[in-house]
Amino acid sequence: MSPMPSSLSARSAAEVNAEIRDLWQRSGGSLTPQDEADYQRLLMEWAAATGGSVRTTA
Template identity: 45%
Template sequence: MSPDLVTSPGAVRSAAELNAAIRALWSHPQVPLTAEQRAEYERLCAELARVQRGDVTAAA
């Protein structure tokens, strides 16, 4: 996993940050993701869905 995609536990990323991280996983549209990249993609998509639903709140 790329170090710039790692955030501290409990940190809330914006939808734009999550979209950028998702796009960054693919170096080329026809290159398949590795198993590790696929797992990261699934985590990012789940986090994005939570942000879009408003299931997360920023720490005060």
């Protein structure tokens, strides 16, 4: 796995979480392919901000 760029963790986990919640609210619970890509990016950013890891679907 490639290391994540340090810019991914520039925001706090709370800020990223708020963006994730906003994405789900805007989508009405059904993500478009672009929304899904954004969601996966946000999950990676959130994991970096919390110091954890995240499992993504393939």
